[in-house]
Amino acid sequence: MLGRMVAKAILKNPGVSLWTLAALTTCATLAALFATTAMEVQQKMSGELRQLGANAVAYPAPASATLPQTTPAPPMDWSAIEELLHARDVKTARVTLHVGLVEGRPVAVAACNPQSLTAMTDYWSVTGRRPNGSNELLAGRRVATMLGLSLNQRISIQWLNGESPGQYRVVGIFESGDEDEDRLFVPQVLATGAAVGPARFAQVPVTHPQVPGVTAGRYANCLSCHAATDPKIRNGASMPLSPGSTDAGSPLPTTSDFSYILMSIPGDVSAIRALDQAINDLELPVQITPLQQVLHGEEHVLTKINLLAGLALVAVAVLTALGVCAAVLARVVQRRKELALLQSLGATRRAVGVLLLLENTAMGLVATIAGFILGTALAQGVVRQVFHANVQPRVGALAAAAGVTLGVCLLAGWLGARRAAQLQPAAILRGD
Amino acid sequence: MFLRMLIESFARRRTRKLLAVTAVWIGLSLVIGLLALGLDVGDKLNRELRSFGANIKLQPAEAAVDVRIGGFELVAPGRTVYLDEADLPRLKQIFWRNNILAFAPRLNTQTRLAERSVPLVGTWFNHRVTVEDAEPFVTGAAKVFPYWQVRGAWPKDSESCLVGSALAQELDLNPGDQLDLVTDQGSASLRIVGVLTSGNEEDRAIVAPLSVVQRLAGLPGKVAQVDIIALTTPENKLAERYGRDPQTLTPAEYERWVCTPYPGSVAADIQNAVPGSSARVVRRVAETQGAVLGRIDGLMLLLGLFVLIASTLSIMGMLSSAVLERRGEVALLQAVGAHRADVLRLFLAEAVAIGLVGGALAALTGQVLGRWLLRMIFDSASEPHGVLLILAPLLGLLIAIAASLPPVWRTVHQPAARLLRGV
Numbered sequence: 001m002l003g004r005m006v007a008k009a010i011l012k013n014p015g016v017s018l019w020t021l022a023a024l025t026t027c028a029t030l031a032a033l034f035a036t037t038a039m040e041v042q043q044k045m046s047g048e049l050r051q052l053g054a055n056a057v058a059y060p061a062p063a064s065a066t067l068p069q070t071t072p073a074p075p076m077d078w079s080a081i082e083e084l085l086h087a088r089d090v091k092t093a094r095v096t097l098h099v100g101l102v103e104g105r106p107v108a109v110a111a112c113n114p115q116s117l118t119a120m121t122d123y124w125s126v127t128g129r130r131p132n133g134s135n136e137l138l139a140g141r142r143v144a145t146m147l148g149l150s151l152n153q154r155i156s157i158q159w160l161n162g163e164s165p166g167q168y169r170v171v172g173i174f175e176s177g178d179e180d181e182d183r184l185f186v187p188q189v190l191a192t193g194a195a196v197g198p199a200r201f202a203q204v205p206v207t208h209p210q211v212p213g214v215t216a217g218r219y220a221n222c223l224s225c226h227a228a229t230d231p232k233i234r235n236g237a238s239m240p241l242s243p244g245s246t247d248a249g250s251p252l253p254t255t256s257d258f259s260y261i262l263m264s265i266p267g268d269v270s271a272i273r274a275l276d277q278a279i280n281d282l283e284l285p286v287q288i289t290p291l292q293q294v295l296h297g298e299e300h301v302l303t304k305i306n307l308l309a310g311l312a313l314v315a316v317a318v319l320t321a322l323g324v325c326a327a328v329l330a331r332v333v334q335r336r337k338e339l340a341l342l343q344s345l346g347a348t349r350r351a352v353g354v355l356l357l358l359e360n361t362a363m364g365l366v367a368t369i370a371g372f373i374l375g376t377a378l379a380q381g382v383v384r385q386v387f388h389a390n391v392q393p394r395v396g397a398l399a400a401a402a403g404v405t406l407g408v409c410l411l412a413g414w415l416g417a418r419r420a421a422q423l424q425p426a427a428i429l430r431g432d
Numbered sequence: 433m434f435l436r437m438l439i440e441s442f443a444r445r446r447t448r449k450l451l452a453v454t455a456v457w458i459g460l461s462l463v464i465g466l467l468a469l470g471l472d473v474g475d476k477l478n479r480e481l482r483s484f485g486a487n488i489k490l491q492p493a494e495a496a497v498d499v500r501i502g503g504f505e506l507v508a509p510g511r512t513v514y515l516d517e518a519d520l521p522r523l524k525q526i527f528w529r530n531n532i533l534a535f536a537p538r539l540n541t542q543t544r545l546a547e548r549s550v551p552l553v554g555t556w557f558n559h560r561v562t563v564e565d566a567e568p569f570v571t572g573a574a575k576v577f578p579y580w581q582v583r584g585a586w587p588k589d590s591e592s593c594l595v596g597s598a599l600a601q602e603l604d605l606n607p608g609d610q611l612d613l614v615t616d617q618g619s620a621s622l623r624i625v626g627v628l629t630s631g632n633e634e635d636r637a638i639v640a641p642l643s644v645v646q647r648l649a650g651l652p653g654k655v656a657q658v659d660i661i662a663l664t665t666p667e668n669k670l671a672e673r674y675g676r677d678p679q680t681l682t683p684a685e686y687e688r689w690v691c692t693p694y695p696g697s698v699a700a701d702i703q704n705a706v707p708g709s710s711a712r713v714v715r716r717v718a719e720t721q722g723a724v725l726g727r728i729d730g731l732m733l734l735l736g737l738f739v740l741i742a743s744t745l746s747i748m749g750m751l752s753s754a755v756l757e758r759r760g761e762v763a764l765l766q767a768v769g770a771h772r773a774d775v776l777r778l779f780l781a782e783a784v785a786i787g788l789v790g791g792a793l794a795a796l797t798g799q800v801l802g803r804w805l806l807r808m809i810f811d812s813a814s815e816p817h818g819v820l821l822i823l824a825p826l827l828g829l830l831i832a833i834a835a836s837l838p839p840v841w842r843t844v845h846q847p848a849a850r851l852l853r854g855v
Contacts, residue, residue: 019749023745023746023749026742026745026746030738030739030742033735033738034735037731037735041731045724045727048723048727049720049723049724052716052719052720052723053716107497122719123715123716123718123719123720124715125672125675125715127675127676142497143497146497175675175712175713175715176714176715176716177488177489177712177713177714177715177716177717177718178489178714178715178716181712182497289631290631291631292579292580292581292629292630292631292632293484293485293577293579293631293632293717294484294716294720295579296483296484296485296578296579297481297483297484297485297579297717297720298720300480300483300578301477301480301481301483301724301728304477304480304809304810305728305731307809308469308473308732308809309735311469311805311809312466312735312736312739315462315465315466315739315743316738316739316742316743318458318462319459319462319742319743319746319747320742320746322455322458322459322746322747322750323745323746323747323749323750324749326455326749326750326752326753326754327749327753329753330752330753330756330757333756333757334756378738382731382734382735385730385734386727386730386731386734387727
């Protein structure tokens with residue numbers, strides 16, 4: 001009976017019902033739009049920023065937290081960790097660093113798969129191009145300036161670990177603004193973990209002594225230190241090298257290689273922590289270091305965006321609430337004769353109020369569904385326009401649309417019921 | 433006659449008219465508040481991007497190229513080239529001085545602690561820089577490295593320091609402990625006031641006031657590097673072309689490049705101001721900022737448009753309902769001989785008055801609301817926007833007319849007798 005009355009009341013006043021429904025649908029649409037956009041922006045922006053590079057690095061776990069540089073980890077088998085990372089959809093790039101000699105000058109040479117490296121360093125500004133072939137090389141701007149490298153120049157890199165010298169062509173010079181600019185990047189991954197001992201260091205020629213070499217650093221016995229201090233070497237002689245000890249008194253490393261994995265982990269800090277926990281559970285000798293600078297910035301900006309979206313949602317909710325209230329009150333005025341008749345037939349003011357609330361709730365439910373569909377479609381348009389990606393219908397957005405719309409409905413219904421309660425049936429039915 | 437009817441209409445229905453003005457006022461205040469927010473959001477978000485840290489790095493032009501392998505470092509003699517701390521106030525005197533939001537110098541050395549060599553980093557924490565012909569500028573690590581997490585407090589004097597979290601764990605150091613640092617050039621006794629987690633090399637170092645480290649390193653007045661946060665514009669094709677080959681730019685394009693705060697042009701300005709320096713753009717930060725700004729601008733524009741449309745519709749709905757309630761009055765006016773045009777004119781005049789008054793009030797409150805929102809979200813102030821003072825009454829006027837015209841038009845075209853019967 002009540003349901004029929006509600007349905008008839010809505011259908012009998014199509015004009016004002018449609019108007020109220022339109023106001024409610026606008027409210028639900030905007031609620032769904034802002035909720036979907038806020039959720040999608042978080043994900044899409046995070047994904048977008050992930051394409052710019054890594055948000056964490058996996059290093060071999062040091063024996064000592066403070067002095068890993070004097071006690072490096074033994075050659076690392078990364079296969080288990082890489083398997084785990086790929087299973088978790090983590091983009092990776094394994095970088096192996098070597099010390100090489102270019103025209104007698106020591107340089108850091110990083111070996112990495114070019115495709116993986118591109119995925120992690122999309123932000124580099126490259127003049128020329130990135131390497132495709134195994135004998136192509138990408139040079140950091142600073143090291144290129146130091147070595148006087150130019151595009152298409154061919155260079156030979158001698159390896160301190162005894163590998164045969166590599167011949168490379170410089171195909172690109174990049175700027176990154178960080179320590180990568182001090183390195184040469186080659187695609188070919190050299191044999192890692194080759195033990196470096198006196199025999200392997202022996203007779204490495206020094207052919208470019210203009211740079212006075214390297215002063216007493218931690219490689220107390222390294223080639224460059226001798227080049228700096230020994231006049232014979234300055235004149236182009238060769239000299240034997242052997243691992244010694246650091247100025248801190250710790251032994252030098254037994255390998256010249258050092259590997260780490262750049263990781264682009266989907267999600268935020270919690271995802272990185274979860275991965276770190278998974279690695280700890282498997283007792284893998286790896287330490288995950290989140291890139292705090294990137295993560296902090298991302299989190300901060302996303303918080304602000306969500307705050308803005310939330311604020312816009314509140315403003316829209318207030319405005320649409322005003323609109324819906326006005327529509328509902330107009331509806332009461334238009335139907336005053338009908339409501340007066342109901343009261344004269346015995347309906348209590350409470351019953352009339354309940355009828356109006358139910359009418360509003362019914363329209364609110366219809367508006368919620370229509371608004372959710374429309375809001376999701378609009379969010380799709382917005383996200384496609386801004387991020388060139390699709391959105392998924394969100395349960396959270398449906399909940400937001402339902403919450404805001406039904407809240408507005410109940411508020412407007414309550415105001416309408418109050419207005420209806422003030423009607424004087426006799427006077428209205430008389431036509432006063 | 434017309435004016436008297438208009439005045440009487442307002443006088444006799446004071447409450448109704450007051451409600452209508454209030455509806456326009458509240459609605460437009462929100463619209464103007466959001467517009468005020470929207471006008472500043474790009475700039476404020478850009479400033480928020482400083483949370484990514486320094487986007488320009490200043491080093492001595494002759495600094496050596498590091499050869500660093502997994503923490504092992506070959507230190508070349510070129511490293512002995514430093515910048516002068518005394519030159520740093522020049523950063524606030526360049527063409528883009530207002531875009532320089534913060535900077536912090538660094539000087540690294542080694543110190544002996546607990547029988548081992550420990551990295552020692554010197555920097556400003558909250559340093560007051562005196563700039564000629566300008567207000568003093570407070571800057572330092574607290575502003576340049578917003579991602580540094582400090583357990584305890586930031587050092588406030590030259591006798592306190594921070595200790596990296598990994599080092600603190602290794603050596604069981606805590607805030608309140610005293611450290612006796614010794615180098616070849618001297619010694620210092622510093623109190624730990626905080627434990628620092630940065631996710632970088634500072635986690636394994638002691639971070640102390642720059643002046644202390646300069647003394648311990650025997651390098652008074654010298655710094656090895658300056659990290660700078662600058663407000664920049666995302667790079668576009670012009671900036672990319674300059675980056676590839678500056679010679680390809682025409683004089684007009686070059687002028688445009690110089691006069692736009694691209695990371696590269698700000699870096700070039702900085703480099704010219706500090707003798708013997710080389711300013712490098714930290715690409716990761718600059719590109720991330722560009723990506724964020726590029727997306728956010730478009731997003732905020734679209735969302736703002738939806739808010740404006742929804743707000744306008746809502747205000748129109750409110751005013752329309754007020755007019756609909758007066759259909760009987762319209763019919764009565766027609767019944768006593770008023771022409772349709774007269775009725776329309778009367779209602780539109782009322783709408784104009786309501787729109788103008790509501791809009792004028794909203795121009796003031798909307799600006800206040802916008803500034804409050806900006807302060808709440810971005811914790812920063814903004815200048816009032818003169819254009820909104822004009823826009824608000826105009827918007828009020830347009831919305832009121834657009835909201836009143838259709839229902840009055842419909843009503844005057846309905847038979848008066850039917851309306852008076854209440855059918």
